Each structure stands twice: as structure tokens, then as C-alpha cells.
Amino acid sequence: MSADAPVILVPYGDDPLRHLATLLLERHKDRLPDLSQQVVLLPHTSAVPRFRRILREQAALKDFSALLPPFTGTLTAWATRYADGDKHRLSTTAHEILLLGLLHDYPQWRREHGDWPLADSLLELFDDLALHECRLPDDPDDLMRKVIASRGADMDDFSPFSDEAQLVHTLWSAWRERLRADNLQDQALQFTDSLARSLDQLAIDTKIYLAGFVDFSNVELNWIKTLMGRRRLTLLLHGTSGNDMEYSAKRLIDETGVKSSSAESHDAYADFLDRVFATDDGNLRQRAQKQAAFSSTSPAHGHLVLHQAADAESEARAIDLQVRRWFTQGHRDIGIVTNDRKLARRVRALLERARIGLVDAGGWTLSTTSAATALARWLECVEQNFAHEPLLDLLKSPFLQLDVGYPDFDRLVSLFEQTVIRSNNITSGLEHYRHGLERAKTDWRDELADASGALAQLLDRLESAASPLIPLTTARLRALPEFLEALHKSLENLGLSAGLENDAAGRELLNVLDEMRAAARHGTLRLAWAGFHQWLRRGMEQRRFHPPMQGRGVELMGFAESRLYRFDALIVAGAVREHLPGQIGVPPYFNDNIRTELGLPSLARRHATLFQDFRRLLEAAPRVLVSLRREHEGERLVPSPWVERIRAFHELAYGASLSDPELEWLVQQADAVIVMRDAPLPAPVAPPAARLPASMLPAAFTATDYQRLINCPYQFFAARGLGLAPEEEVREEIEKVDYGIHVHRILQAFHSGVPGLPGPWREKLDDATRPEAEAMLRQISQKVFARDLRRRFLARGWLYRWEKCIPAYLDWELKRAAHWQAEATEVKKERVYQEGGTQITLIGRIDRLDHGKDGYGIIDYKTGSVPTRDQVLQGESIQLPFYALLLEQENIAQATFLALEDEDVKEKTTLDGESLALLRAAVRERLMLLKRRLDAGAPLPAWGDMETCRICEMEGLCRREMWAEPKSSAS
Numbered sequence: 001m002s003a004d005a006p007v008i009l010v011p012y013g014d015d016p017l018r019h020l021a022t023l024l025l026e027r028h029k030d031r032l033p034d035l036s037q038q039v040v041l042l043p044h045t046s047a048v049p050r051f052r053r054i055l056r057e058q059a060a061l062k063d064f065s066a067l068l069p070p071f072t073g074t075l076t077a078w079a080t081r082y083a084d085g086d087k088h089r090l091s092t093t094a095h096e097i098l099l100l101g102l103l104h105d106y107p108q109w110r111r112e113h114g115d116w117p118l119a120d121s122l123l124e125l126f127d128d129l130a131l132h133e134c135r136l137p138d139d140p141d142d143l144m145r146k147v148i149a150s151r152g153a154d155m156d157d158f159s160p161f162s163d164e165a166q167l168v169h170t171l172w173s174a175w176r177e178r179l180r181a182d183n184l185q186d187q188a189l190q191f192t193d194s195l196a197r198s199l200d201q202l203a204i205d206t207k208i209y210l211a212g213f214v215d216f217s218n219v220e221l222n223w224i225k226t227l228m229g230r231r232r233l234t235l236l237l238h239g240t241s242g243n244d245m246e247y248s249a250k251r252l253i254d255e256t257g258v259k260s261s262s263a264e265s266h267d268a269y270a271d272f273l274d275r276v277f278a279t280d281d282g283n284l285r286q287r288a289q290k291q292a293a294f295s296s297t298s299p300a301h302g303h304l305v306l307h308q309a310a311d312a313e314s315e316a317r318a319i320d321l322q323v324r325r326w327f328t329q330g331h332r333d334i335g336i337v338t339n340d341r342k343l344a345r346r347v348r349a350l351l352e353r354a355r356i357g358l359v360d361a362g363g364w365t366l367s368t369t370s371a372a373t374a375l376a377r378w379l380e381c382v383e384q385n386f387a388h389e390p391l392l393d394l395l396k397s398p399f400l401q402l403d404v405g406y407p408d409f410d411r412l413v414s415l416f417e418q419t420v421i422r423s424n425n426i427t428s429g430l431e432h433y434r435h436g437l438e439r440a441k442t443d444w445r446d447e448l449a450d451a452s453g454a455l456a457q458l459l460d461r462l463e464s465a466a467s468p469l470i471p472l473t474t475a476r477l478r479a480l481p482e483f484l485e486a487l488h489k490s491l492e493n494l495g496l497s498a499g500l501e502n503d504a505a506g507r508e509l510l511n512v513l514d515e516m517r518a519a520a521r522h523g524t525l526r527l528a529w530a531g532f533h534q535w536l537r538r539g540m541e542q543r544r545f546h547p548p549m550q551g552r553g554v555e556l557m558g559f560a561e562s563r564l565y566r567f568d569a570l571i572v573a574g575a576v577r578e579h580l581p582g583q584i585g586v587p588p589y590f591n592d593n594i595r596t597e598l599g600l601p602s603l604a605r606r607h608a609t610l611f612q613d614f615r616r617l618l619e620a621a622p623r624v625l626v627s628l629r630r631e632h633e634g635e636r637l638v639p640s641p642w643v644e645r646i647r648a649f650h651e652l653a654y655g656a657s658l659s660d661p662e663l664e665w666l667v668q669q670a671d672a673v674i675v676m677r678d679a680p681l682p683a684p685v686a687p688p689a690a691r692l693p694a695s696m697l698p699a700a701f702t703a704t705d706y707q708r709l710i711n712c713p714y715q716f717f718a719a720r721g722l723g724l725a726p727e728e729e730v731r732e733e734i735e736k737v738d739y740g741i742h743v744h745r746i747l748q749a750f751h752s753g754v755p756g757l758p759g760p761w762r763e764k765l766d767d768a769t770r771p772e773a774e775a776m777l778r779q780i781s782q783k784v785f786a787r788d789l790r791r792r793f794l795a796r797g798w799l800y801r802w803e804k805c806i807p808a809y810l811d812w813e814l815k816r817a818a819h820w821q822a823e824a825t826e827v828k829k830e831r832v833y834q835e836g837g838t839q840i841t842l843i844g845r846i847d848r849l850d851h852g853k854d855g856y857g858i859i860d861y862k863t864g865s866v867p868t869r870d871q872v873l874q875g876e877s878i879q880l881p882f883y884a885l886l887l888e889q890e891n892i893a894q895a896t897f898l899a900l901e902d903e904d905v906k907e908k909t910t911l912d913g914e915s916l917a918l919l920r921a922a923v924r925e926r927l928m929l930l931k932r933r934l935d936a937g938a939p940l941p942a943w944g945d946m947e948t949c950r951i952c953e954m955e956g957l958c959r960r961e962m963w964a965e966p967k968s969s970a971s
Helices: 016-027 047-061 075-082 092-105 107-113 115-131 140-150 161-181 187-201 218-229 247-256 268-276 284-294 312-328 341-353 370-383 388-395 409-424 430-443 452-466 480-494 496-501 504-520 529-542 578-582 592-598 603-617 641-654 661-668 703-711 713-721 736-751 770-791 795-816 869-873 879-886 913-935 946-950
Strands: 007-010 039-042 071-074 208-211 233-238 260-262 304-309 334-337 358-360 554-557 569-572 624-629 820-835 838-852 855-862 892-901 904-912
Touching: 007 016, 007 247, 016 047, 016 208, 016 233, 039 047, 039 075, 047 071, 071 075, 075 187, 092 107, 092 115, 092 161, 092 504, 107 115, 115 161, 115 187, 115 218, 115 529, 187 218, 218 233, 218 247, 233 247, 268 284, 268 641, 284 641, 304 312, 304 641, 304 661, 312 334, 312 341, 312 569, 312 624, 312 661, 341 358, 341 554, 370 388, 370 452, 370 480, 370 496, 370 504, 370 529, 388 409, 409 430, 409 452, 430 452, 452 480, 480 496, 480 504, 480 529, 496 504, 504 529, 569 603, 578 603, 578 641, 624 641, 703 713, 703 879, 736 770, 736 795, 736 820, 736 838, 736 855, 770 795, 795 892, 795 904, 820 879, 820 913, 838 879, 838 892, 838 913, 855 879, 869 904, 869 913, 879 892, 879 913, 892 913, 904 913
Parallel strands: 007 233, 007 260, 039 071, 039 208, 208 233, 304 624, 334 554, 334 569, 358 554, 569 624, 855 892
Antiparallel strands: 820 838, 838 855, 892 904
16 A cells, blocks of 8 residues: 555455554654644544544554644534635525525425425535536526436426426525525535635645545535645545445546555455455356355355344344343444434343443434423423423423522422322313412411412413413414524523523534524514424424444444444344335435436435445444344335345355354343353342331321231332322323212212302201202212313213212112211311320321211222222221221221212121221231331331232332242253
8 A cells, every 4th residue: 555645445344544543643753743734534523532542542652642633523624614704604494494485486386395395305406506516507498408308208298397497496596696695605605615715725734634435525526636636635435446336436536536545455254245246247146156166165154144033123132132242252342333213222222221331323313302302391381281291391300490489399399299280180271270279278288388389489480481482372473583582581581591501412402592593584484383383393303412422332323423433343233125225315306317417416326325334334343243124014124135135145155144043043032131151140039128217107197008018018118108109190081080089079068068069968868858959969060070071071971970870879878867867078087096105196088977876887988999898807908997996986886888889879898886896906906016016117028919919009119020930941
């Protein structure tokens, strides 16, 4: 390889960055350690850290512990140094707005293609025209003749393509004139102008080095040729030029018109791959025969594996297993390259579950970051009348910085959720939240003693922050600056802007909004709220947030991002035709012939660029796995033609496949685990038995607390002690739990009275007064269900169900009234028990307390399942005896569940006075024993009772399934 050659070809199996570092240090050895005058240009920023590391390592071998490094970055970033400061640069967003204004006179095209897709395709075309120095004919008729001729049509015939040519020519001319008149430059024009200016301003002792590029526009190519003529630029290309499929490298060498120098390489595996794709050297069978004659054993074995999985999940699992196999072999610099982002997300999830860190070079769409989610939730609040789900998400966002005079904002949000939203089942509306807060001040007096004022202020702040935006949501067309200024003011008032400033993705989001505000000033576009919100989402979806790349470790990337990377091991994933090469997108204007005639990149040229990336990856690591799948949702998938060519060539040459039988077997084993044999085995998992400090014990025990202690002590520990019991859901539609709440409230109003509702019934209930009593019950029912009837479709069905039950309830009440009188409903009770040094406070609410000649009767309404008599007598269901313990009265003659079923009301699991007294004493004795043990810090074990575990919400915490002995499996 000649060190002075202007074009250097680096074999695929070699590292261009190492060649570049060696070249720099050799050419400029007289200036070391100062390389600051030199310029290194790479195709993407992810390669920059890796090059700097390699340059430092090679400089250290020459006894230079430190360097003044060259400028290292992308060609686009470097060119901006030479931009004309007298011209204003248009951002991508300003591009779109300006062009949409020009499209106003083409409603038919806008309707046919859609505003944004049409703008995107035209802007791509305009950029191509500028970067490839294409000139459209001055006369649109000349352009139309070219378009029609390229499609084989006759000019005398009516042609639908005339509109296409007219549109493109008119908009292109208007676009250029608008930029000239306003002294503006779009990105393509600025880049073109900057490269031209750099030729005159480049320092005399500066040399430029380009590495890793696979294609150039005409503007770039002319710039390169000019600098090569001045001996100021060196181009390092990756690959060979002797293969017809190596179109990119060959074209670039031919275009530069200079001789290239190739680094020497003699590698049997590289020769094998060259023969696979050497379409100018006979057909596939002939080439395979030559390969077999050249080498009796396959050079691909040990280097390349082709794995075809059954489906997407099997492919992701295969990748996960293979990465972990390589990890156990000591390989750490692992790459996963794919254009299938859905597969990439699944692989990422599997590897993170295995605690294998992974960096995604493709980054994330900005709209998927938590910062953008916070903004989206705020806009949903504005649009959906502060629906509870987006509101709670917003309030819990770390980006929200609202000062409402309360020291613990997280606790304040928790109180708001629990006492206002969930306890009142409020789904939306600031006025409803305020009403719920007033009710909560009574029902949750102690909890809200120091927080009610802050909650009221919180609601006021939310209303104030939304006030600039709410009028715009229903307004007709408005100018973009009006929307953006209102959004800016809203985010400032909300405290969201300050929070976003402290996060990398948040700052990127604010930059996008600032860019949009600046861009809006360049156009006269007017939109309704829906159009503005779509434009805003589009801005978030088009921008990507890129985490810093390491250049080492497990890294996930696309084909373009993989340029200039080398790995210990590599996986090329998703190798089906849909993704490799995939659909090569071109604008909907002009076919390939006319694009070629105009000087625009052809499909063949784009195809060659994709192939060169694939070919390079096959030698980017000593071991490569190419994965694909057979089908997707029952549809057969076509393998990538490039992968299929390798498979067929290898089978023709050696009569064997390139699969990995061990990997195929592992993927089929549901319990396959990749382990490091020298690592210690994990300790067996035992059922947990936690201890709860006395300070974390409940101040008072409810029937639910006691039931949890009986069902599973660990469930009590997690749910009550740690406070991990799931929150009650806010229900958009009425459900059975709401039905039960409504029935309880109806019967409370009927027997005891509820403010704001009809009732109570004060007459004697008999056959004569029954119609009036039934009418009152129906009237109360209508009132209780009224709010749900207005908002919830299913409410009428639940009301109908209850109204069918009313006659049966009155029948039962008539019989009950012969021996019992209702004394109170919804009776809140608290009672303290003490034995020696053990004290326990019990609290609860009894649905109904009756009085009869033999004493008191306890009734618990049930609209759902009812515990059996055996469960109650055996102490497994403690609700009835627990309520008996709440009463100071000892003469409790009866306790029963009243089952309110469809058209049927009857008492179930009724306990008489004697059996209740015995059960009450036994339950009390057990409860005091449990409290003594809790006070002493006794462990709270998880029992693993299958019936309890089946409906337990804490299964993810106790990990019940991990206790069982693993099933024996083949080694």
C-alpha cells in the first residue's frame, strides 16, 4: 500500500480506522505530537470516540503519551465552519412550513397525498436536485417532455404526468426564488455553498482525510476531486473494486479519476465471500465448483453461521442466547446490526432482563422518551378535560416542578390520588376534583390536615397553566406562532420547562420547540388545534435522541451506524427481504430513467450502497451470526437474496449448511439457561419470611388486615406493612364494585337517611305501605345512579338489575320486621382490646345493625360471592366475628350475610347468638396472640397456599413460582 496514494482501498477484514491512524502518524511524524491542523471526516459521530482511542493507542506505541488531535467529525459539521454568515439558514422545520405555504395553490395534490407526506417527498427531491447539481429545464414543457418520454408516452396523447412535471417545476422555481428573495439557505444549499467556500479558505498546511464513506453526492465528489488535484485530501474506502456488485467503491474510484492503492490481504474467508458475489465470474454453480477446487474445507466454518428461526420471538431468543454464549466465552465487544426496529426492541428487552447492558446507536424517537411523554400527558390533560390518567402521569413525572407550598410533593400527589380521585372515582374535570377535595376534607380529615390548602393551590396552578391553551383547542385556524407562544407560556407556568432543562432528552425536546418557534416566523401557515398537535407530534417523531456510544460492549445499531466499527462477535439480525435490503424509498416523482437522466441517484446506486454495508459486516468480526425467520403471523417470509446466495453457494460447494445445531437446539428448550461453568451456583430460593418493625405496624386493624394475616402473613407484610396494596382503580365504566357501593348507599338512604337523597322511610312497613316504600326505593335508586346514567353506558343495565331486586328486598324486609328493627346503617366503630402489655385497636364499618328482643343483629350486604358457613366457623373467613368484636354490646343475637342477588334476597351463613359468642371469643384470642407475636417481631412467612396465591397481588414480590423444585431436563 502506498502511503502517498490519494485513494486507499482497505480490505473488509481490516480496520480502516487503524489504517487511518497509522497513516496520520506516518505522514505527519515531523509535526508530532501536533496534529491539530489536520482534519479527519467520518460518516457519523459514533465512530469519533473509537478513532480517537485507536489514535492514542498507536501514538503511545511511538512514545507519544499525548497528542494535539486533529479535528474529527462529520463532513456536514465541518462544512458549517465555512458557512456564509450573511445568509440565514433554514431548519428542517422551517423548510416544511415554507413549502406547505407554497402548496396552498395545489389542493388536489394535498388531498391525494396528504400535506406532510407531500412536503416530505418534495423536500427530499429538492435536496437531491441541489446536492447532485441538477438543473431542471427553464421551460416546464421541456421537463414534461422528458417525463412523458421516459414513460414511453406520446406527447400528442393526454398524459397524467403533465401535472406531475408542472407541479415539480413550479414549486422548484418558486422555492428557489423564495430563498433568494429572503436571503435564505436551506441545508442543502448551505452545505453546497460551504464546501465551495472551504476551497478558498482552507489553511495551507491542512490535509483532509475521509474514511468510512460509501457514497457521495455530486457536490461532494467535485469538492473531493478539487482537493485531490491539490494533493490536500486522502480518501480511505472499505472494500474492493474488482467485483460488479462492489458498485460504490468502483464508481468512486472511477469518478475521482486517480489511481488507488490497496492494502495487501490474503484471507481464505474473504476469498470465499468474494466468489459468492462475483457475478462476473460465471454462474453460482460454476463459482461454487471453483471454490471447492480451491479449498477442500469451508473457510466459512468457524466464521459465519446462518440461523433461520421459526418466528420473530424465536429469532429474538436465538440472538439473546448467542450473545450470552459469547459472554461466557469472554467476548465483550459484541455488535447487533439490524434494520428491524421491532426486533431490536425485543432483543433489547431480553438482554436487559439478563442484566446485559446494551447501547442503542440508533437511539430512540424523541417522542418515546420520558421527557416527550410528560409533554404529551400535559396536552392530553388540556384536550381531555384533565382526565385522571394523563393527569396522574403528569403529576408523577420527575420533570414537573410545581411549587405549591408543600414540602413533599410526591406525598401530596399520593394524597390527591388516594383521597380525591380514587376514593370518589373521579375520572376527569377540575371542577369535579375540587368537589372531591371538599368531600375528602371530611372523610380524610386527619390525612389532609396539612395538605388540603396545597391541593387546592395545585388545582389552581393547573388551571392557570392550561388557560393559554384551552381557547385554542376549539378555535378555528390560527397562526403557528400563536400556538407555540401559548404552549411556551403554559410550560413555563406549569414548571415543566425548568424540569426538562435538567435532562438530556428534555433539552433536546426544548430545542425542538425553540426550532419550531423560530421556523414559524418564516411562513404564514394557519392550522386548527388538531393540525398543530399533529405537527408537534411529527416534530417529536422525526427527531431522534442518541445516547453516547461507547465503541465497546454490546451495541445495537443500524447498517449505516455500523460503518467503521469492529467487533469481537457480530449478529446481523432480521435478514429477510423486507429489511435486507428492504424497501428503497424514492419520492413519488419521476421514474428511475428520468432520475438518472437528471443526474439523481438511481435505485441501482442505492442498492449497491446497502449491499456494501452488508458485505462489510460479514468480515467486521471473527465470528458472525446472520439471523432471519421463516414466517410472521402465519405469512411466509422471503429470505434476503444476499443471505440466500451465501446459503446456496455454500451447499453447492461443500454439501453442508452454515447452521449451528447447538443454537437451534437451545432455542427449542424452554428452560435453556446460559451459564458460566466456573461461576458459583445460586443459593436455593426459600419462601420469604419478613419481619415488620413495630413502627410499621398499622395503628388500627381492619377486617381486611386480619383476613390477610390469616390468609398469608407475608401478604399482610407486603400489602399493609410496606403499603404495596394495589390502588383502587378509577373506573371509566360502571363495574360490579360500583354497583355494590351504590346498593349500600341506597339502603343507607332508605333506612337511615343520606343528605341530598330522598328518605329515610319512617312509616311502618306492611302490605298497605309497601307500594310507597317501593316507590321511595326506586326514587333513591334513580338519584344514586343519576351521575353514572349521564356518563356511563352500562349504568342503566346495573340500575335495571337492582330495580328487579327491590321487590325481593321488600319481601325480605317485611319478614325481618316481624322480629327485628333496623337501628343504624353504615356504622363506623372503633374498639381497643388489651391483655397484659398487648394492645390492639380494631376499626370497621358495619353495613347494618338491627335490634330485636334477644339482642343485636349484624347484617353485611353482599352483592357478590358469600363465604360458606364452614369457612366462617373454621375461622378462615373472619368478617362476621370481627364485626361482633367491634361492638361494645355483648348481647349479639345474630350475624348474617344478606345476599342481594337477581330477583332474590336471602340470608346466608347466619350465626346465632351462641355459636357467634364462641366464634367471637376464639377469633379475639387468636387476634391477641397474633398481635403479641407481631409486637415481638415474629417473622411473617409466605405460606404458598394455592387458593390464596391464585388471587394474591403480591405474587411478584414473594416469587412463589421460584420455590418449586426445577423440573429435571436433559443436560
